[in-house]
Amino acid sequence: xxxxxxxxxxxxxxxxxxxxxxxxxxxxxxxxxxxxxxxxxxxxxxxxxxxxxxxxxxxxxxxxxxxxxxxxxxxxxxxxxxxxxxxxxxxxxxxxxxxxxxxxxxxxxxxxxxxxxxxxxxxxxxxxxxxxxxxxxxxxxxxxxxxxxxxxxxxxxxxxxxxxxxxxxxxxxxxxxxxxxxxxxxxxxxxxxxxxxxxxxxxxxxxxxxxxxxxxxxxxxxxxxxxxxxxxxxxxxxxxxxxxxxxxxxxxxxxxxxxxxxxxxxxxxxxxxxxxxxxxxxxxxxxxxxxxxxxxxxxxxxxxxxxxxxxxxxxxxxxxxxxxxxxxxxxxxxxxxxxxxxxxxxxxxxxxxxxxxxxxxxxxxxxxxxxxxxxxxxxxxxxxxxxxxxxxxxxxxxxxxxxxxxxxxxxxxxxxxxxxxxxxxxxxxxxxxxxxxxxxxxxxxxxxxxxxxxxxxxxxxxxxxxxxxxxxxxxxxxxxxxxxxxxxxxxxxxxxxxxxxxxxxxxxxxxxxxxxxxxxxxxxxxxxxxxxxxxxxxxxxxxxxxxxxxxxx
Amino acid sequence: xxxxxxxxxxxxxxxxxxxxxxxxxxxxxxxxxxxxxxxxxxxxxxxxxxxxxxxxxxxxxxxxxxxxxxxxxxxxxxxxxxxxxxxxxxxxxxxxxxxxxxxxxxxxxxxxxxxxxxxxxxxxxxxxxxxxxxxxxxxxxxxxxxxxxxxxxxxxxxxxxxxxxxxxxxxxxxxxxxxxxxxxxxxxxxxxxxxxxxxxxxxxxxxxxxxxxxxxxxxxxxxxxxxxxxxxxxxxxxxxxxxxxxxx
Amino acid sequence: xxxxxxxxxxxxxxxxxxxxxxxxxxxxxxxxxxxxxxxxxxxxxxxxxxxxxxxxxxxxxxxxxxxxxxxxxxxxxxxxxxxxxxxxxxxxxxxxxxxxxxxxxxx
Numbered sequence: 001x002x003x004x005x006x007x008x009x010x011x012x013x014x015x016x017x018x019x020x021x022x023x024x025x026x027x028x029x030x031x032x033x034x035x036x037x038x039x040x041x042x043x044x045x046x047x048x049x050x051x052x053x054x055x056x057x058x059x060x061x062x063x064x065x066x067x068x069x070x071x072x073x074x075x076x077x078x079x080x081x082x083x084x085x086x087x088x089x090x091x092x093x094x095x096x097x098x099x100x101x102x103x104x105x106x107x108x109x110x111x112x113x114x115x116x117x118x119x120x121x122x123x124x125x126x127x128x129x130x131x132x133x134x135x136x137x138x139x140x141x142x143x144x145x146x147x148x149x150x151x152x153x154x155x156x157x158x159x160x161x162x163x164x165x166x167x168x169x170x171x172x173x174x175x176x177x178x179x180x181x182x183x184x185x186x187x188x189x190x191x192x193x194x195x196x197x198x199x200x201x202x203x204x205x206x207x208x209x210x211x212x213x214x215x216x217x218x219x220x221x222x223x224x225x226x227x228x229x230x231x232x233x234x235x236x237x238x239x240x241x242x243x244x245x246x247x248x249x250x251x252x253x254x255x256x257x258x259x260x261x262x263x264x265x266x267x268x269x270x271x272x273x274x275x276x277x278x279x280x281x282x283x284x285x286x287x288x289x290x291x292x293x294x295x296x297x298x299x300x301x302x303x304x305x306x307x308x309x310x311x312x313x314x315x316x317x318x319x320x321x322x323x324x325x326x327x328x329x330x331x332x333x334x335x336x337x338x339x340x341x342x343x344x345x346x347x348x349x350x351x352x353x354x355x356x357x358x359x360x361x362x363x364x365x366x367x368x369x370x371x372x373x374x375x376x377x378x379x380x381x382x383x384x385x386x387x388x389x390x391x392x393x394x395x396x397x398x399x400x401x402x403x404x405x406x407x408x409x410x411x412x413x414x415x416x417x418x419x420x421x422x423x424x425x426x427x428x429x430x431x432x433x434x435x436x437x438x439x440x441x442x443x444x445x446x447x448x449x450x451x452x453x454x455x456x457x458x459x460x461x462x463x464x465x466x467x468x469x470x471x472x473x474x475x476x477x478x479x480x481x482x483x484x485x486x487x488x489x490x491x492x493x494x495x496x497x498x499x500x501x502x503x504x505x506x507x508x509x510x511x512x513x514x515x516x517x518x519x520x521x522x523x524x525x526x527x528x529x530x531x532x533x534x535x536x537x538x539x540x541x542x543x544x545x546x547x548x549x550x551x552x553x
Numbered sequence: 554x555x556x557x558x559x560x561x562x563x564x565x566x567x568x569x570x571x572x573x574x575x576x577x578x579x580x581x582x583x584x585x586x587x588x589x590x591x592x593x594x595x596x597x598x599x600x601x602x603x604x605x606x607x608x609x610x611x612x613x614x615x616x617x618x619x620x621x622x623x624x625x626x627x628x629x630x631x632x633x634x635x636x637x638x639x640x641x642x643x644x645x646x647x648x649x650x651x652x653x654x655x656x657x658x659x660x661x662x663x664x665x666x667x668x669x670x671x672x673x674x675x676x677x678x679x680x681x682x683x684x685x686x687x688x689x690x691x692x693x694x695x696x697x698x699x700x701x702x703x704x705x706x707x708x709x710x711x712x713x714x715x716x717x718x719x720x721x722x723x724x725x726x727x728x729x730x731x732x733x734x735x736x737x738x739x740x741x742x743x744x745x746x747x748x749x750x751x752x753x754x755x756x757x758x759x760x761x762x763x764x765x766x767x768x769x770x771x772x773x774x775x776x777x778x779x780x781x782x783x784x785x786x787x788x789x790x791x792x793x794x795x796x797x798x799x800x801x
Numbered sequence: 802x803x804x805x806x807x808x809x810x811x812x813x814x815x816x817x818x819x820x821x822x823x824x825x826x827x828x829x830x831x832x833x834x835x836x837x838x839x840x841x842x843x844x845x846x847x848x849x850x851x852x853x854x855x856x857x858x859x860x861x862x863x864x865x866x867x868x869x870x871x872x873x874x875x876x877x878x879x880x881x882x883x884x885x886x887x888x889x890x891x892x893x894x895x896x897x898x899x900x901x902x903x904x905x906x907x908x
Contacts, residue, residue, distance in 0.1 A: 115581035191591045221602040225609035238731040321899035601885040649827040790853035794841035
């Protein structure tokens with residue numbers, strides 16, 4: 001199979017003498033760093049930890065669902081399991097995954113800057129993330145929360161005595177971590193682009209992160225105040241969300257989903273950015289319709305604010321309101337579809353090779369499309385009445401978030417791994433992991449569409465026996481998926497010591513990050529570049545590499 | 554476009570090299586201008602998050618005022634309009650003194666800056682003082698929502714011009730007071746943070762920090778202070794002026 | 802859009818608002834405060850809340866434009882303020898649209 005990978009001669013190649021990794025030694029130099037690259041690595045480690053914790057809870061859920069009887073854990077415990085899985089995966093994994101690890105690392109380099117606009121705020125972001133993780137962990141250790149990650153009232157405010165406030169405060173802090181990251185990205189993109197780097201020369205990765213950052217800054221504070229209200233309600237019991245005292249539980253839902261719907265775009269937009277970079281690089285072709293892809297990111301961000309009540313169709317909103325939100329939901333699907341069309345058009349007549357990041361990208365395009373289309377089913381009122389609160393919803397969001405977002409996260413980690421560490425991961429093993437993940441994913445989540453359609457409710461740990469076969473298939477798939485995710489842990493760690501030396505541009509990609517050494521020096525550029533070429537300009541790259549001597553170190 | 558940008562950059566580089574590399578220029582910024590603009594833009598984005606943060610509370614308020622207008626109107630009338638108006642004037646005045654502080658910093662007038670910051674601190678403390686008097690009043694009148702709340706004042710109003718509410722409507726006055734304390738409390742928290750920062754700024758200004766040309770921190774704090782003022786500008790009519798008795 | 806401001810922007814940014822402007826705005830704000838308190842005692846029926854919010858909006862606008870220098874700021878700052886206001890209005894209006902239309906009954 002052909003490959004575009006071009007590595008330096010491994011006989012005499014070494015890592016660069018000076019890089020951000022060995023600039024300074026010692027724990028303090030890492031824990032008090034302002035270097036966006038080091039902060040990205042800190043995030044990478046902590047996010048991986050929480051991913052596997054959330055995954056462990058998923059494993060327990062699937063284990064319980066092997067049998068129709070509620071025989072592994074009690075109902076309360078089961079509620080705590082899926083709540084923990086949801087809170088950890090959404091707030092401690094998906095939201096920060098690409099922006100905080102990959103975005104933090106490459107965004108400043110992509111725009112041609114030496115660092116993000118506010119390095120100290122960046123570090124604060126990470127500490128807030130750790131604090132949030134600690135608070136949420138303590139909520140779990142103290143006995144757990146069983147409200148579901150959606151904290152729906154009045155259950156969460158009046159009918160439970162679990163550690164709702166602790167968990168809510170953890171999410172509150174995580175929200176501010178997210179806000180500060182977004183704020184940093186916006187200011188950096190506006191004010192720190194290198195000379196000649198106009199908006200329309202930026203890699204599409206930057207556009208996606210910009211759009212996601214706008215959502216982070218504008219949407220997350222509403223979640224924050226909503227959680228404060230829940231906490232106040234629990235303490236004082238006035239009745240803001242309690243119908244018996246004149247409150248409206250739907251007010252909570254309006255405020256909660258006003259953030260949580262844009263949140264799903266916060267989660268997926270950075271993933272879209274990764275796919276743009278990967279698809280372009282591994283088809284050796286500029287992204288088709290750059291402007292359309294760039295503006296579709298902005299459109300998703302704007303329209304994402306107008307559709308939140310589609311999570312509330314059966315909750316008691318007025319029919320007229322539901323109608324309007326349903327229509328707007330149909331519209332918000334359009335920009336995402338535009339991206340899929342444009343990536344497909346990029347592939348057309350490109351020189352496609354199938355390195356691991358590209359495998360994940362193909363997986364993304366297929367699985368996200370399925371997930372996205374099922375979102376359209378759910379957006380139509382008539383269908384939603386039957387499908388909501390069933391496993392159809394669970395399958396839908398896992399297709400977009402796991403089949404979509406997580407795959408693009410893995411694509412990104414594999415794609416920029418040589419840049420971050422200076423080493424290549426083992427290609428055959430990584431391809432195996434990618435294929436395993438893909439197969440495991442479909443086996444886990446496709447049966448859940450059928451289950452949902454047949455009527456199995458979500459968040460139940462007992463079900464009618466006729467659903468068992470599909471559930472067993474799903475759990476079997478989850479085991480395969482688990483192996484698929486564990487493999488990268490192993491071989492990526494292995495590659496740190498034994499991986500091939502990557503050189504500055506193993507993928508022969510365009511983009512400023514590939515013009516500097518791997519790993520980059522702390523200051524990114526010896527001299528701030530002056531940009532006079534468009535994004536994804538492979539002719540420029542071919543021209544440049546013809547005239548340069550490839551040295552490493 | 555590019556040659557223009559490069560040309561401008563060249564001019565700025567010349568200015569840059571002619572002694573424009575002060576100690577407060579962070580290494581990742583090319584010029585002081587860029588740093589100042591970035592920090593100002595960052596503060597504006599932070600204020601956007603504050604708009605949305607308070608926005609949730611305003612939404613809750615709008616809904617329940619709509620649903621329980623009578624209870625809200627009666628409850629609002631128990632707030633002292635004199636103290637409320639005074640507090641509004643105090644905060645507006647403090648915004649003025651803060652703006653003057655920014656002016657003094659830009660004019661490198663250390664005395665003026667210290668005077669302005671000092672006045673802003675005092676006015677901020679006056680505001681908080683009046684607020685605590687108001688909160689104490691509510692405590693004494695049993696208007697704090699929760700166990701100690703009493704619907705007596707609403708079912709049997711002292712003032713003959715007030716409408717007497719039936720008990721279930723009167724209970725909804727609790728929601729008003731909950732929102733009153735939540736909104737003014739959140740606002741007061743922002744004031745306390747602001748005043749604390751002001752003390753720190755005063756101390757640094759005393760040692761000449763902001764009157765040497767590097768005014769970014771004073772500018773940005775000014776933005777924060779004005780924002781807190783704007784929140785109150787909306788809280789005041791919404792909470793205090795729902796339906797005062799018409800004059801005959 | 803270049804990352805570095807042009808010289809015109811630099812000149813723009815350095816517009817220093819003086820005490821006279823601040824004083825005028827202060828006076829206006831205090832007058833409007835007196836007005837909003839006074840007008841609360843007049844029975845305007847349904848226009849009472851409109852008047853109250855309207856005056857508050859004028860006051861806020863004065864603070865934003867002059868105390869916060871937005872009138873003299875770059876397009877980016879103006880755009881940022883508008884974005885914040887827009888999102889806030891979306892939250893309020895679209896949520897209220899649900900509550901208001903509930904009273905209209907089923908189809």
